[in-house]
Amino acid sequence: MKGDFLELLKNQGAWREPVTGTVTSPPIETHGTTVLALRYKDGVLNLGDRRATAANAIMFDRAEKIMPLDDFTLVAIAGAYAKAIEVVRYLRHAFKYFARTQLQEISLEGKLQEVSRALAGNLEMAMQGIGLFVPLISAWDQKDGAAKIYFYDGMGARFESSEFGAAGSGSERIRGVFNYIERTKGPFADRSLKEVLQEGLYLLDIASDLDSATGGYNKILPTAMTVSSDGVREISEEQLRTAIEGVKN
Numbered sequence: 001m002k003g004d005f006l007e008l009l010k011n012q013g014a015w016r017e018p019v020t021g022t023v024t025s026p027p028i029e030t031h032g033t034t035v036l037a038l039r040y041k042d043g044v045l046n047l048g049d050r051r052a053t054a055a056n057a058i059m060f061d062r063a064e065k066i067m068p069l070d071d072f073t074l075v076a077i078a079g080a081y082a083k084a085i086e087v088v089r090y091l092r093h094a095f096k097y098f099a100r101t102q103l104q105e106i107s108l109e110g111k112l113q114e115v116s117r118a119l120a121g122n123l124e125m126a127m128q129g130i131g132l133f134v135p136l137i138s139a140w141d142q143k144d145g146a147a148k149i150y151f152y153d154g155m156g157a158r159f160e161s162s163e164f165g166a167a168g169s170g171s172e173r174i175r176g177v178f179n180y181i182e183r184t185k186g187p188f189a190d191r192s193l194k195e196v197l198q199e200g201l202y203l204l205d206i207a208s209d210l211d212s213a214t215g216g217y218n219k220i221l222p223t224a225m226t227v228s229s230d231g232v233r234e235i236s237e238e239q240l241r242t243a244i245e246g247v248k249n
Contacts, residue, residue, distance in 0.1 A: 034170030043228025051215030078168030079133030170207030
């Protein structure tokens with residue numbers, strides 16, 4: 001029996017015409033950009049611009065990229081902003097849950113492991129180009145009585161830095177400047193908060209000149225917070241403006 005096989009399938013109801021449509025592009029994510037972590041003699045300073053971008057568009061000029069996870073831990077975020085905020089909320093809850101159920105605060109090692117776990121759990125999405133972010137963790141280790149800085153890769157691998165850390169698009173432009181400052185002026189960890197704050201503002205200003213996604217400090221004041229034996233503290237607007245005047249002069 002001669003005939004068209006495709007026509008036979010149609011007659012038997014075994015063929016369905018393929019549905020055609022337009023292929024949609026993946027959503028354009030909003031990204032936080034440059035954040036810095038710098039040691040000073042009493043703790044760690046975190047500094048970040050306020051700009052958030054989506055592709056080449058400025059989405060927001062007042063993004064918060066530096067947030068406390070608890071009384072002695074700061075996170076500075078660069079990358080996918082929505083996913084980063086979701087992870088920050090999870091970490092805050094996880095730390096509080098541990099304290100309430102175990103009747104003791106979670107150790108620094110436990111906090112760092114939770115961050116690694118969160119990043120590893122996001123790996124599948126990150127491999128698809130969605131939700132990739134890179135955190136900087138600054139903490140006061142109550143056990144060792146010392147300030148510490150940690151940075152991560154997208155898979156959750158953790159690395160400790162003794163002097164400084166940076167993340168975001170602007171950080172790529174200024175990595176060598178950290179080493180230059182350290183070699184010509186001495187370790188950040190030996191210097192006062194006032195000095196290190198000015199150095200951080202210089203670095204942020206250079207990043208904003210070289211990277212369009214970094215907002216700098218001229219339009220909107222950056223976020224600046226410290227963590228030390230006294231816990232997490234926010235740098236006041238007055239302190240920031242005084243430091244900025246020192247940089248400009």
